[in-house]
Amino acid sequence: MSVVIRATQVIDDPRLLDLLDAGERERADRRSDPHPFITAHALLRRLVADETGVDPRAIVFEKRCATCGTDRHGKPHVVGMRDVHVSVSYGERMAVAAVTTMGEVGVDVEDLASADFDGFGSVTLHPTECAQLADLGGRELLGARAQLWSRKEAILKATGHGLVVDPSQVVVSAHDAPAELVEWKAAQHLPGPMRVSDLDVGHSDHRAAVAVLTSSPLAVRTQRG
Numbered sequence: 262m263s264v265v266i267r268a269t270q271v272i273d274d275p276r277l278l279d280l281l282d283a284g285e286r287e288r289a290d291r292r293s294d295p296h297p298f299i300t301a302h303a304l305l306r307r308l309v310a311d312e313t314g315v316d317p318r319a320i321v322f323e324k325r326c327a328t329c330g331t332d333r334h335g336k337p338h339v340v341g342m343r344d345v346h347v348s349v350s351y352g353e354r355m356a357v358a359a360v361t362t363m364g365e366v367g368v369d370v371e372d373l374a375s376a377d378f379d380g381f382g383s384v385t386l387h388p389t390e391c392a393q394l395a396d397l398g399g400r401e402l403l404g405a406r407a408q409l410w411s412r413k414e415a416i417l418k419a420t421g422h423g424l425v426v427d428p429s430q431v432v433v434s435a436h437d438a439p440a441e442l443v444e445w446k447a448a449q450h451l452p453g454p455m456r457v458s459d460l461d462v463g464h465s466d467h468r469a470a471v472a473v474l475t476s477s478p479l480a481v482r483t484q485r486g
């Protein structure tokens with residue numbers, strides 16, 4: 262089995278709403294710009310449907326928070342498909358979804374602009390990672406930051422911790438080296454071996470990564486919409 266990734270630019274298409282369930286439509290309604298949410302959740306439904314043969318409208322997602330145990334937020338799972346693991350990520354302009362049976366999965370897409378603030382290093386990076394970026398500037402620096410950030414978030418979405426874990430304690434490989442989790446320094450338990458892969462989502466202003474809790478090498482199939 263591979264990890265199947267589907268990436269698309271955010272679109273405004275009213276037909277996508279028909280794919281969402283009542284809870285998703287309600288959440289979309291609460292947003293000042295609902296299109297990223299709608300695009301992402303329709304994308305995830307279509308991807309899972311295509312990989313499992315189930316009608317996209319018939320898929321039921323549930324959430325579970327690894328920290329407090331509630332079903333009101335946290336990592337998404339597909340009800341009745343225990344072996345099918347999913348993840349979704351979206352920003353103003355891009356949405357990415359992932360599905361696999363290899364293990365718990367996390368996917369993340371980052372706009373370069375989101376990495377453009379003073380203090381990015383102290384909030385998100387380990388000192389060894391800051392040192393690796395020291396000679397970079399301009400767009401190259403933003404690209405490197407966004408790549409490292411997407412790897413860390415993908416890893417923390419695969420474990421289900423999210424940003425409850427300090428991302429500076431999740432040390433990843435250098436931005437221009439193959440993606441991997443180098444060291445888990447966080448106090449929280451790392452559930453198992455982790456594989457990471459950078460993704461090309463077909464948009465030069467974005468960086469993305471996927472992480473899976475598995476010891477097997479990742480075979481990643483990326484589909485772009």
Ligand SMILES: CC(C)(COP(=O)(O)OP(=O)(O)OC[C@H]1O[C@@H](n2cnc3c(N)ncnc32)[C@H](O)[C@@H]1OP(=O)(O)O)[C@@H](O)C(=O)NCCC(=O)NCCS
Nearest residue numbers: 328329335336337349350351369417418421422423424425
């Ligand atoms: C997971 C997280 C890093 C995503 O951040 P983001 O960059 O804003 O959002 P992305 O677009 O990349 O991903 C959003 C999706 O991640 C998923 N997600 C949310 N929490 C998750 C978790 N703990 N693990 C894995 N995936 C999670 C959801 O599918 C969510 O989409 P939705 O809100 O539309 O349903 C962030 O929301 C987070 O850290 N959440 C956990 C906070 C937490 O657990 N606090 C403790 C509460 S007791």
